[in-house]
Amino acid sequence: MATINDNYLKLKAGYLFPEIARRVGAFAEANPDAPIIKLGIGDVTEPLPQACRVAILKAVEEMGDRSSFKGYGPEQGYLWLREKIAAHDFHSRGCDIDASEIFVSDGSKCDTGNILDIFGKDNSIAVTDPVYPVYVDTNVMAGHTGSVNDDGKYEGLVYLPMTADNNFTAPIPDAKVDLIYLCFPNNPTGATATKTDLKKWVDYAKSNGSIILFDAAYEAFITDPDLPHSIYEIEGAKDCAIEFRSFSKNAGFTGTRCALTVVPKSLTAKASDGSDVELHKLWNRRQSTKFNGVSYIVQRGAEAVYSEEGQAQIQELIRFYLDNASIICTKLQEASISVYGGVNAPYVWVKTPDGLTSWDFFDKLLQACNVVGTPGSGFGAAGEGYFRISAFNSRENVEEAMNRITATFKG
Ligand SMILES: *Cc1c(COP(=O)(O)O)cnc(C)c1O
Secondary structure (H helix, E strand, O other): OOOHHHHHOOOOOHHHHHHHEEEEEEEEHHHHOOOOOOOOOOOOOOOOOOHHHHHHHHHHHOOOOOOOOOOOOOOOOOHHHHHHHHHHHHHHHHHOOOOHHHEEEEOOOHHHHHHHHOOOOOOOOEEEEEEOOOHHHHHHOOOOOOEEOOOOEEEOOEEEEEOOHHHHEEEEEEEOOOEEEEEEOOOOOOOOOOOHHHHHHHHHHHHHHOOEEOOOOOHOOOOOOHHHOOOOOOOHHHHHHHEEEEOOOOOOOOOOOOOOEOOOOOOEEEOOOOOOEEEHHHHHHHHHHHHOOHHHHHHHHHHHHHHHHHHHHHHHHHHHHHHHHHHHHHHHHHHOOOOOOOOOOOOOEEEEHHHHHHHHHHHHHHHHEEEOEEEEEHHHHHHHEEEEEEEOOOHHHHHHHHHHHHHHHHO
């Protein structure tokens, strides 16, 4: 008889977004004319930059000619793309990352999940709370946790609460942990990490033999020149950190799919016989076996992000979303609502007014303003009393939604 991976039964049955859809659906059915504006989803809204489209179209034509047709490419990604990434994203910021340490992939979501393939079963794992749910659920699937308790926490995971009390920084745990997931600029809080914050983590990881899994999906939204874009800007990080990046949020590739993961060659972890093994070799083996690379066409589109026009166009996109975030912050503050994030990140983390729970505020916003956001408690227990508003939307929708909120909550 075939059996299943029982760990899947421990997963909270995809509670957050289905529950949002259920409540919005019920409201829309009862109020068919309500002009609902959705500021809940973490997906971009603006079209693909022109430089990327031109490069993609050219690549499609190359595929139509026997002399320039491409079949399987390197599993790690084409060298011309990896070299551009190394130069623009890392060397330009003083990070000594070689093109051979970069693995091009079809997404950071899959990479942050798949990376567990190369780690042992008995690692202790720390996640921030609130957290991007992928890190938690992939550890549940891999059997690294016990069951879930009433406030949505899994036995066996170490949760690092990030709240207004600690300025949304990830606190160093008292217990020793082996793998640590960090995401800055953060989804969902919009908080950033300074070099000093990250240095503490690098020092911790180096003295405990831990590995940091650093998700930099939102680095392009950093405008403050003092904030690090990469964990490799911190000395010693090449010995203790893997970094995930994506073209999804900076260049609108959420539907086009291209990302990258950096596994430095100096990074090692222990085999069960106590020997040190290079993680780069294991990840290379994993990718070469289970993955056949990103399409040539898409990699040419990603390469165009680094052209002069591409850089100008993505800067414009990022500026657009950051201006949305700024409008959201200003308007909510006018309504005496406390906001965090939204400066070097496309997410605004709202303190729910009048002590409302995250879901009560969700209902109130839906009913009184016809605006949809994401309840903070859906990202973890420490997100209770908070609410995420996304800057990924049209200017018109953002302005209209904020006008409704200020009219409802002001005075
Ligand atoms: C959007 C996002 C990503 C990017 O995922 P892709 O699979 O590359 O689209 C990664 N991490 C976080 C936290 C995100 O919000």
